[in-house]
Amino acid sequence: MTPTIADIRAAPLRRPEVLGRPRASTASWDPWGLMHPLSNDRAFAGQAARFAPPWGEVVCVATASDGTFGVGMTSQAGPITPVINDFFAPMLAGEPALATEKLWNMMARSANSAFGASGLASFAVGAVDLALWDLKGKILGVPVYELIGGPARDRTRCYATGNDLDDLRDRGFDSFKLACGVGSGAATAGIEETERLVSDARSELGPDADIMLDCWPVLDASYAVRLGEAMQPYRLTWIEDYAQPDDWPGYADVRRRLPSVMLAAGERWYTDRAFAHAAGQRLVDVVQPDIQWVGGATAVLKIAAIAAAAGIELALHGGCNDSYGQHLCHGLPGNRWAEMFVGCGPGESLMGAWRSTPGMAVPTDGRLVPSDAPGFGIDLNRDQLDAAIS
Ligand SMILES: [Mg+2]
Structure with missing residues (x-):
């Protein structure tokens, strides 16, 4: 008999150390500290x-x-x-547990009508959708990258984002994204400072390394x-996130002028x-949805189809940083890079x-092979989950 949804429950993560994360770590760049x-x-x-949500x-x-359970995070x-x-x-209780497309549609359409499906709502949809895909993989006994038609390749190429190039190379990466x-x-001093960063890198x-900004x-x-004109001599693989998220005329302007x-x-x-809007207008060459923020795996699968049909590359944001992104990166042929x-x-x-x-994999030699455990391979039992949120 097809399992149904017995319960969906969310709670703030209060003890990240239960997930095996160190209490404090230091980055070679802190996005909020710089920009x-x-x-x-x-x-x-x-x-x-002052501008970071608490x-x-x-x-x-x-x-x-x-009794099977799946875990989603955002x-x-x-x-x-x-x-x-x-x-x-309460909306999803009693529905077929494997019906990820139907359940995503119920959440997205009802949120859109009530308060909009984007922004904060898409984080909420994403957390539930990722839990449902994890659940589906566990019920069927297969990893999510197989559920979505993969694996697309033996190993997925990764690039490292950070400005400590010595450390990133020591870790085995051969492709790099720098932080402006x-x-x-x-103003002009900013362009000159960024040009020094990229020129030094x-x-x-060397001339052949992939470098993004x-x-x-x-x-x-x-x-x-x-900035883009100043970067031309350094042959960047791409320039990323150069306009405010909803500045659609700005994206069109940059596209036309670069x-x-x-x-x-x-x-x-x-x-x-x-x-769909960005692809229809051909505003960018590479789209970078974040699986936890954009509405989960179901949203990423829709975006992958949009990008493939438009001939645009897909490169999940932070795709190597959690099990969710790893499985989608590894399962989708259009996703060449895992960040x-x-x-x-x-x-x-x-x-x-x-x-x-x-339970997630970490890349070796700048290449990723995700866990092949069922679902997203998240290694947490009920007691650990309870400890993480209590
Ligand atoms: Mg970015």
Whole structure:
């Protein structure tokens, strides 16, 4: 008999050390420390904490009528915990537990009508959807990358995001994404500083290494164009997140004025509809949904189909940093790269790199082979889950 959904329950992650993460780690760059949403105004320099939401991660557990459970995670626990527990959980109770497409559609359409399906709502949909895919894999006894039609390859190539190139190379990576550390408020001096960062990296890594530049989505379009022109001699693989997330005219402007630069964006676009718009207008060459933020695995599968049909590359944001992204990266032919954001210092385990999930694989020689355990292979029992949220 097909199992049904017995219970869906979300709670804030209170003890991340239960997930095997170190209590504190040091990154070679801290995105919020360098850039924040007001980085276009020098008056707000050094005030990143003022603009960061105070909420941590949420753990969502979906339990089926046969007792099997799946685990989903995302951030923004404060506002999305009641969205899951009070709105989605009673809506989905008693539905077929394997019907991920139907269940995603119920959540997305009802949220869209009530308060919008993007933004915070897409985090809530994502946590439930990831728990349901984990549950489905466990019930069927197969890893998620097989459920979605993979594996697409033997090993998935990774790139490391960070500015400590010596450490990243010591860890075996051969492709790198640098963090632009100054926003539009720094004007010409900012462009010169970023040019030094990229020029030094190109000299150090040689002519053939893949180097990307992440500008965080806080620049103004005209600044992004000047920056992109200054980067041309260094042959970047792509420039990423150069405009504010909803600045659609800005993305079109940058596309038109930098026709030969590879452009990537999408970690802060929410739901498949933003990606359908970007692909339809051909605003970027690479789309980068974040599986935890965009609405889960079901949303990523829709975006993968949109990107493939439009001839646009897919590269999941933080795709190597948790089990969820790893399985989608490894299962989708259109996803050439898995990003590992190295949010830990030299010598520290990549399991502490950022939002790691217990049981996930870490890349070796810059290549990833995910866990082949059922579901997303998240190695947590009920007692550990209870400890993590109590
Ligand atoms: Mg990025």
